[in-house]
Amino acid sequence: MSFLVNLALGLLFGVGLVVSGMADPAKVLNFLDLFGTWDPSLAFVMGGAVIVAFTGYRLVLRRQKPIVGSRFQLPARTDIDARVIAGPAIFGIGWGLGGFCPGPALTALGLGAAGTLAFVPAMLLGMWAARLLGDTLQPRAA
C-alpha cells in the first residue's frame, strides 16, 4: 500500500517539476544567471511549494501521528556543523555546472538525454560514497 501511495506522490512531485520548468536545466541555469539571461521563474516554484508545504505541515502536524507509522519523523538536529555547510557548498557547485538537482535529474531520466544518462549514475554513486564515508567517520550517525 505504501508503495502505491508513494508512487502516486512521486508522480505528483515529478509532474510538479515538469510543469514548473524545474526539470529543464536550461531554465535552472538561467535562474542562476543573475547577471545574464536571468529567468526568475524558479523563485515562483520555490514560493508555491513553500506556501503549500508551510500551510499543509501546520495542519498535518496537529495530528498525533501519520496515517501509517507510529510517529512523525522530523529532523531533530538544529546545530550548524561543518557538514551542513560543506555539503550544500559542494551540491551548489554541481547544480550550477549541470543545472540538475536530484529530483529533476531523476524526472528527466526517461527523456534519455545523453547528459542526463551521464549525470544520474554519477549522482547515485556520489550519494552512496557520501553515505559510506559518513558511516566510516561517524558510525550509525547518518
Added chain:
Amino acid sequence: MTEFTPFASLAGGAMIGLSAVLLMLWEGRIAGISGIAGRLLPPYRDDAFPSRLGFIIGLVAAPFAVTLMSGGAIVQTVSSNVALMTIAGLLVGFGSVWGNGCTSGHGVCGLSRLSTRSLVATAVFMATAFATVFLVRHVIGG
C-alpha cells in the same frame, strides 16, 4: 533565453508542496529527494525501502504522464558534455547527502518547517550555484 513562466511555475511548485504535505500525512516523512534516492542503495536501516522505490518510480514516470495528459513533447535542454555532466552528478550526489538534503529536503521541506539548519544549507547552495554559473558564463565563458 528561456520564457518567464510565473503561473506554470507557481502551479508546479504548489504540486511539489502538496506532495510533501501528503507524504508527511501518510507516513510522517520529509519529501527530500536526496534522502529518498540515497537510501535506495544499501546499507538499509529501516523498512521504508518499498516507499522509497515507489516514490522514485513515480518521479521517473512523471514526464510520460505529462505527455499523456498534454499531448505535447517536453521541452528540455541538457548539456551534452558527458564529462561535465558526470562531474556535476558526482558533486550533486555527494554534496546533497553529505549535507543531509538538497533543494527539496532543505529548500522546500526545511524552510516550510522554519528550520535554521535548512535555511543555512539553502543559502549556501544557492550562493555556490550562483557563483558557479557566474564563473562559467561570465568569467571563463565571457
